[in-house]
Structure formats: structure tokens, C-alpha cells
Amino acid sequence: MLSKRLQPITFQARRTYVELMFQVMGRALQAISEVDDTAREETKLLPDGFLFEMQVMPAGPKLIVEHTGDGHLHYLGDQAPRPVDLSIQFKHMAHAFLVMSFQEKTAVAFANDRMLVDGDLSLAIRMTRVLNRLESFILPKLVAERAVKEYPANLNLPNKLMNAARIYLKVATNLVETVRA
Numbered sequence: 001m002l003s004k005r006l007q008p009i010t011f012q013a014r015r016t017y018v019e020l021m022f023q024v025m026g027r028a029l030q031a032i033s034e035v036d037d038t039a040r041e042e043t044k045l046l047p048d049g050f051l052f053e054m055q056v057m058p059a060g061p062k063l064i065v066e067h068t069g070d071g072h073l074h075y076l077g078d079q080a081p082r083p084v085d086l087s088i089q090f091k092h093m094a095h096a097f098l099v100m101s102f103q104e105k106t107a108v109a110f111a112n113d114r115m116l117v118d119g120d121l122s123l124a125i126r127m128t129r130v131l132n133r134l135e136s137f138i139l140p141k142l143v144a145e146r147a148v149k150e151y152p153a154n155l156n157l158p159n160k161l162m163n164a165a166r167i168y169l170k171v172a173t174n175l176v177e178t179v180r181a
Helices: 002-035 037-044 093-100 106-111 121-138 141-147 157-180
Strands: 051-056 062-069 072-077 086-090 115-118
Touching: 002 037, 002 051, 002 062, 002 072, 002 093, 002 121, 002 157, 037 072, 037 121, 051 093, 086 093, 086 121, 093 106, 106 115, 106 121, 121 141, 121 157
Parallel strands: 051 086
Antiparallel strands: 051 062, 062 072, 086 115
16 A cells, blocks of 8 residues: 555656756766767767757656767757757656666666667767766766776776866856856
């Protein structure tokens, strides 16, 4: 009886958490494209104006970023100005929660058929590499190793801390600017 009453609360808590993580990730994707040469090299190969979306099906939380050219990404929130070029979709909120809470790697979620890719698979792999690089910087190593397919061997602590600080500063600045607007 008690577990049936807690189910809606649990679902809403997961939804709120995933929404928050999508907002942070969208802003962090924009930030990493500004501070990390490796991430920028990955995104340079995306077409200018390329729209990437990550969402929970059927009408759950989402994040949308646009490649504005020269490897730079811009976070657009949850509204696309035109049809997206690539969408990575979680089939259920519980699946998104597993990945966003770093209990399951993105690659494992895909292998377990918890996600769909709508668009060019090679571009999805490219975006996943950028997401993995981002998580490697902003998460503690122990958590990042659980979240990404392969933790970068050449990521030393000073480089990790410097880039993480720069990314978090840009995310915080973006949040403050959004609140002011």
C-alpha cells in the first residue's frame, strides 16, 4: 500500500532530477566547446547549424544544443527553432535517471535497448564522445569511470581540475544570465 503511494512521488523526483541534469548538461556542453580543444575538434566536424537533442520519450524533459560553427555549441534550452538533426531519446524516465545519476553508462543503456537514436549514427557517436569527455572533466574520477565507456588515460589531475573549474564557472555564469533575462 505504501509503495503505491510513493510511486508518483518517486516518478516526479526522478523527472525533476533529469530536468535539472539536462539544463546543467546543456550549459556544460556549451562551456566545454569553449574551453577544451579536444571537444572543439570533435564538434568542428558537425555541420554548422546542426541541432542535437537529448530527451525522454514521449514528451519528457529535453535539452537542445546547436553547433554555431568552428566547434562551438550553444545551449538552446528545451525548444528547437527548427527540426533537430539528431535526437537521442530515452525510452522511459527510469532509464534516463539511471544514466543521468551515473548508475549506468550511456553505452550500456544503448546496448540494453533503453535509448533510441534518430539521425546519423556517426554524429551520435561524436556527440557521445563529447558527452563522455565532459563527464570525465566535471565528475570525480570514481564516478566518471562508472559513467563513461573509457576514462581518458591522459587526463591528469591539474588539467582535470582546471578545465572542470572553467566549465563550472561558465555554467554558473550562464545560469545567472538566464535568471536575469
